[in-house]
Amino acid sequence: MSTQDSNPDRIALLQGTLDLLILRTLLLGPCHGQGVARSIQRQSEEVFFVDHGSLYIALQRLEDKKWIRAKWGVSENNRRARFYYLTPKGREQLSDKTTEWQRLTRAVGLILDSGGKPQGEEV
Amino acid sequence: MFRRKRSEDDFAEEIRTHLELEADDLRQEGLNEEEARWKARRAFGNVRAAQERFYTSGRWIGLDRLLRDLRFGLRGLRQSPGFAAAAILTLALGVGANTAVFSVMDAVLLRSLPVSDPQRVVLLRTSRSPNNTGTIDSNATFSWPVYDALRHRGDALSQVIATGDLSSDKVGVRIDAEPETAEGDMVSGNFFSGLGVPLARGRGFTAQDEQDHTQTAVLSYNYWTRRFSRSPDVLGTTMFIKGVPFTIVGVAGPGFEGTEAGRSMDFWIPLQNRVEFNVLGNPPENGKLYQQDPTWWCLQLIARIAPGRTRAQALASVQPLFQRAAYVGLGAPMPHERIPVLSFADARDFPGFEEQYGKPLHALMALVALVLVIALTNVAMLLVARNAARQTEFSLRLALGAGRVKLLRQLLTESLLLVAAGGALAWCFALGATRTLARWALIESSLAPDRTVLLFALAVLALAALLFGLAPLRAATAGGAELSLRTSAAAARTDAGKTRFGKAIVSLQMALCVVLLVGAALLTRSLRNLENIPLGMNTDGLVVFGLNPQSLHSEPALVRFYQELQRRLRLLPGVESAAVMQERIGSWWSNNSNVMVDGHDPVLPAGAENLVRENDIGPDFFHTLQVPVLLGREFTDADNAGSQKVAIVSELFAKTFLPNQNPLGHQVNGLTIVGVVQNHKYRSMDEAPIPMAWWDYAQAPGEGGMNVEMRVRDDALAILPTVRKVVAQMDPNAPLIRPTLQRTQFEQTISQQILFARLAEFFGLLAVVLVATGLYGTLAYRVNLRTAEIGVRMAVGARRGQVVWMILRDSLWLTAVGVAVGVPLAMLAGRGLTSSLYGVQPLDALSYLLGVAGVAAVALAASAVPAARAASIDPLRALRTE
Structure with a gap:
């Protein structure tokens, strides 16, 4: 019996991107952990695989940093769940990190795009 | 933050919810109940791992581990409360005693005056005072002209500070209606500013205060606390000192208690020029107060070396000035007179105490160090024994995969716990012991264990922690994991039972115990000898108190005052008799002089000196003390200023100065001897017999302050409130000064020996207890290890007696x-104690016998229980353990 859904198209999240994705998800409104996981998976068109254990650790880390806060509430299907909210500080972080991420991807994109043409031969 | 608010349960709950929500979603996607649950769980991965990560991410691991180790250690100690109590108490007593003695030593021998930049502050000393001068301390007091000359040499000494005693004792003050006593000094205007002593409230003195002799006073912080409960309203209030009103203008900073050795000042006033405030309260000589009288060397001087000068430079530049100033108003030095030489002494908190207490304190420190060594080795041995007994436990844990580091950490934690608990207790013990020591040593200044002492104690403790943590380590891990696999517990343990080290330690402890016991026996026997010295008088029911009536300034008024007082005291119920004397007997003080007998210098037997200790006394004195009058009579009310001048002498006086003749009728200093009394003690209990003479205070120029002796039936001190009332009716400003039992007064002169002997007894006892527990622990442990062996011996026919033996x-x-x-060591120690012994030889056989017998008794007592246990071992049961 296989031990894991081995979908070859899924990629593990880059270090630090999980935080960004959580914050982005919570921007849409308060959500519990399972909802966050589903949302990330769905929105990335099932490309990202979120390790649920790591997700909760990440949520706890963000809570400790006061970027998000949590409250026990009731889910849409009437289960008691812990809902996470974005704090003003978290909102600020999200915009900072988003800018940072965009600059990073642009830079990486630039390098990768130019990388196709060997530079030495242009001369 | 060591622990977040959120609990692990909360986190677990969230994960449970997650799994349910995920399962719900999966069910909606069409999976059946069981599949949905299973898939949700699989998608989550390892739940336990997530919880563990949650647990570890939120805290500082080291602390967490430490807490766990501590909890574990506490549990371990709780399982053997006897061991824990013994170890903690041993540590507390050993370290506490050490801290206390070190505190006193530090204060007496090492601590500087609490002034700013104390290295530049010096106490002035002189080799002697010029001929024909009077001093309070021939090496430490100076005349006004010397002070006046030195203080104008700012280039060498930036400050010269003068202080004068108001009295050799406390003085009478009145703040409310009731008269009280307090200790005060008269000081120059630069006293606070020059020493750099901060003021807690108000202001200090100025040069103007000194020049104008303002009636202002500064209180010590201590007195302010004790007498005024730190009331801020104290500034501006009036305090009557010797009946003269002074306004309180300031409170000195905490910790400063004046510059007098071992005395704690309550207040200071600027230098005064009134009759009441002549230094020591003495009557003016030839109508001159201390400021006009160059023959009276009565001021203590303190100087601050000018910046940029060394002590030697400063001294060299003021020496000629001093030697000139010393003879101002005295005329030129005599032809062969040795000129006084000035010197500087360190401004210690207790100058001069080095000579008096240095040696005993060092000896004490040695005693205490011995106790500490015994205590530390004891605890180490207790730990070794305990941990060796836990060998199987350790082996088992090693076998189960516990790291050696973990075991080491646990051992260290356990000893840390012991040391921390012992240290806390030791500190409490040290606080009490320091106070007691200071009281026994008659140091009035407040002594408390201070920061240096704390550091010292901590260093000792840290060493202890390391020692105790490491000592059992070898025994604990030497066995290794395979030990637990052996079938026989007894066989496993005998391997670790290498007790040669333990035996050496016990022998060492015994040796130290012998030293302590012999020392204690020597000192105790000395003390018995001292206490049984006959005083030559009957001190039962004898009460003494001082008086210094302020309202009287003429001699006849004084005499009338004391006659009236004596009459009123005699009328009190329970009072048998009362009499006055100038110098209080048993207080170390005496008036001394050389005498003329029958108009010329006496012809003295070989070895005798023309030195007589004298006292001014009133009628009924010897009757009150119950000193037998051998010849003639004692003074009566009929002896007065107008009648024949009379004297009384002691037996020894008669034997020395008027041998083989009837002394009655002879003249001493122009006074007629009318009585001879039996020899008795004057200054102290252990003084050698000295010739003594008494003058009638009604015929001698008096100075007002007198001491009163009262013979009382029943509870002697209970009479004091009544006496206070009687005195208050006669002079509302005159409190009773240091009222006490005459016996207590005399015992203060051997207080050092009493202190020393009591401490030695205490430490001796402590050593005995420690050694007994140590020996008991070791033997009990060994018997435990040999259970099987003893069983075999008994099975093959050994009798109980043989096992006990x-x-x-x-x-x-x-x-x-x-x-x-121990005996040779004790001999060495005994030699060190020689100066503290009285009537006992350092090689006193009885003391050694007692010491050795004591140790033997301890050894037998400590072995009795383990031996009995060994004898009662049931051979069958012992063998069955195999």
């Missing part, structure tokens, strides 16, 4: 070695 032989052997080492 086997165990006893062990401890007797240890004792023999301990005594063999």
